[in-house]
Amino acid sequence: MLVQDVLRSLSHWIDDPAAAAIDPVVSHGFSGARVWRVEHDQHQFSLRQWPRSAGSPCRLGANIALQEHLAGDGLPVPKPILTSNGFSIVCINGYSWGLATWLSGHADYWHSPRLVKLQAALAALAHVHNSAARMTDGGPKFQRRTSPSPALLKRSNRLNEFVTGEFYQLEIAVSRHGESSDVSLAREALSLIERTAPAQLEASWRWRRTPLPLQWCLRDVWHDHILFTGDQVTGVIDFGAAAIDSPAGDVARLLGSLVGDDREAWRLGLDAYAAIRPLSPLELDAVQFFDSSGTVLSAANWLHWLYREPAALGEQVDRPACLKRLERLVTRLRTLAATSRS
Numbered sequence: 001m002l003v004q005d006v007l008r009s010l011s012h013w014i015d016d017p018a019a020a021a022i023d024p025v026v027s028h029g030f031s032g033a034r035v036w037r038v039e040h041d042q043h044q045f046s047l048r049q050w051p052r053s054a055g056s057p058c059r060l061g062a063n064i065a066l067q068e069h070l071a072g073d074g075l076p077v078p079k080p081i082l083t084s085n086g087f088s089i090v091c092i093n094g095y096s097w098g099l100a101t102w103l104s105g106h107a108d109y110w111h112s113p114r115l116v117k118l119q120a121a122l123a124a125l126a127h128v129h130n131s132a133a134r135m136t137d138g139g140p141k142f143q144r145r146t147s148p149s150p151a152l153l154k155r156s157n158r159l160n161e162f163v164t165g166e167f168y169q170l171e172i173a174v175s176r177h178g179e180s181s182d183v184s185l186a187r188e189a190l191s192l193i194e195r196t197a198p199a200q201l202e203a204s205w206r207w208r209r210t211p212l213p214l215q216w217c218l219r220d221v222w223h224d225h226i227l228f229t230g231d232q233v234t235g236v237i238d239f240g241a242a243a244i245d246s247p248a249g250d251v252a253r254l255l256g257s258l259v260g261d262d263r264e265a266w267r268l269g270l271d272a273y274a275a276i277r278p279l280s281p282l283e284l285d286a287v288q289f290f291d292s293s294g295t296v297l298s299a300a301n302w303l304h305w306l307y308r309e310p311a312a313l314g315e316q317v318d319r320p321a322c323l324k325r326l327e328r329l330v331t332r333l334r335t336l337a338a339t340s341r342s
Contacts, residue, residue, distance in 0.1 A: 006036060009097040010047060012083040012090045014040055022047070032314065033240055037102060044102035046078055049095050050240060060096055063242045064088045066135060066216050067100070073131040076124070076227075077236050078103055103235035105227030109258055116231045118258060118265060119272035124233040125221060125254055126276035129247045132216035146211045149246040149286070151219070155293050156204035162300055163201050167194060170300065173308035182323050185330060186307060189299050192333035197300075199340055200293045212246040212286055219243055221250050222257035248283045252290035260328070261335040292336055299329040 010017035020040035032051030037044065050060060064080045068088075071079035078100035080088045089096050109117055133144055167190075174186045218225075220241035227235030251273055259265035270287070273279070279287070305313050306322055313322065 005092050006047065009090055009092055010038065013081055013099045045081065046100050046102045048098050052094060060089055063239045064098060066132060066242055067239050069135045070128060070131050075127060075131055076103060076234050103227055103237060105229045105234035107224045107227055109223055109226065109228065114231060115268060117228055118269050120231060120233045121226045121254065121258065122269045122273040123276055124236055125250060126273045128218070128236060129250070129277050135216055144215045147214055148208060148210060149212050149214065149249065151245050151249050152204065152207040155297060156208050158297055159197060159201040159204055159293065163197050170303055170308060174303065177307055185323065185327060186303055189303055189326060189330050189333065192330065192337050193296055193300055195337050196296050196333060196340055200296050203289060204293065207286070207289060212248065212283065214244050214246055216242060217245045217247055217250050219245060219249060221254045246286055248286035249290045252287045252294060256291045256294065261332055295329060295332045295336055299326065299333055302326045302329065
């Protein structure tokens, strides 16, 4: 069925899809999206199937309009390809599909971390934000404005739910899995979350009422979504989560995923970003809270998916990769807990 859907979707862009070379792309993300590399007539494309949770074609259409805008500004993002009927999305069996240009490069910062690559990644993000701020399509709800961050409001609510009861439900779920190395990791994560979440909840009250500059942001920009060729950024990919929010959230997510708690690397990365898009003192404060609260809640989310609701990850989930993500977060939680004590 899936193979037939792939060919059927491609037929909206390619007259003879069976003549194309089509290869699935192994993804280490967990959004539920599927991607294929398509080669046809000496051109390369990326075919994407969005998960049903991604929203309606209208919502995805706004995200694709953002990609078109960024590509039009010459930025290294996938450029959406229109069908012969002028559409950017087709719907097949309840899923939305889109075709875009294929971008070269590899998400290899962890394998070969260098200062020049870190600076290139943050500079690329700043250029994306500057370009996105000039986008005028989509009506008033997609325009720049100043308001409390939707993401930080949601985090404040989530922290409150977690501290006031959900933590104990998660503790019970983990305890049902007996003894193993990954359960030991989960228990350490629980202990660290219990120590750090209350302070994050208290800090979140400030951001419920503090206006920040809002604009189009990526909201899921992390290590695996920045492609390098040598030391140059040749791809910024995956716009499925893009929405109006504070650019500080993107900065925090990208830096945290690339360099963890290396404070000197943070300083240099922030300098590279600010050289292109200056950050106000308030935005710098927001970056720090996005990072600390994101570390706590990301660890809580992974525990929930792994031990309480594993079906949410899907049948084909790479559990060792999930545990590796949790292990990285536990390392960061240790630092956060130690900092909170000092």
